[in-house]
Amino acid sequence: MNTINTTIKHNIVIGTFISVWCFIFAFFSKPFEHGTMDTQKWIYVSLGYSVITFFCYLLISYYQKYIYNKFKKWSLFLEISVYSIFYILFITITFTYYKSSIIEGTYDFKQYLYKIIANIFLILTPLLFFIRWYALKLIPKQDDEVTIHGENKLDILKLKQSDLICISNAQNYVEIFYLDNLILKSKLIRGSLKKMKTDLVFLLQVHRSHLINPSHFKSWKDSKTILLTQKELPVSKNYKNQLLEL
Secondary structure, eight states: OOOOOOOHHHHHHHHHHHHHHHHHHHHHHOTTOOSOOOHHHHHHHHHHHHHHHHHHHHHHHHHHHHHHHHHSSOOHHHHHHHHHHHHHHHHHHHHHHHTSTTTOOOOOHHHHIIIIIHHHHHHHHHHHHHHHHHHHHHSOOOOOEEEEEOSSTTOEEEEEGGGEEEEEEETTEEEEEEEETTEEEEEEEESOHHHHHHHOTTOEEEETTEEEOGGGEEEEEETTEEEETTEEEEOOGGGHHHHHTO
16 A cells, blocks of 8 residues: 545545445444434434544545655555544544533443444444545546756746656756657756656656656566666666565
8 A cells, every 4th residue: 555545525525425324323223322312313413423423534634635745655554543543533522422411421431432432443444444445446546747847947847747757867967758648758957866856756766867757667677677668777776675665
């Protein structure tokens, strides 16, 4: 796992789905039936749990967007942190709601955890995992446009991130290789490879003279050479391990 869909509007769809599920679960299972709530009150109670669920998921959507933009990758640890923060928020707010005058719950916090939250956790977690994974597969991520600037004012190149293949050092210039309607093209821009690496953080260094867009990595030609889209480049020993992790 090295990527995630962080678009807020996509995660609002996910949050809406699980909040609707939470409403249905609370209304039909009545996990804390005290014998004093009629159908109308259960609608209010279930709606409250639904709104809390949506609010908690919306908060972690902003959290994961911030973290992903900072590190430019995702991991199992970060995914687990999302679930952990979600449940901490969910448990804290729903327990407060449970003890409010609306529900007037009789369970203490320990009873609330194993009689109510345990059931929600066992059912909601697999559902949450599946819908996050499935949404990543189905919802296309936006192909961001990148702008590459050189030292001269006229040194500028705008293109889609997915069209950028690699950037190579050429003395006082860098040569940018990219696709234009599936045709390989290149452009010389005055600048340094170091600046390109700083400006375009998604690029991966494979040699002291070469940066690649990992999405264009195809295969190893041999132990010292890789094949990219319509291009091949040498690989330095110092950068080999990064490629082996792709």
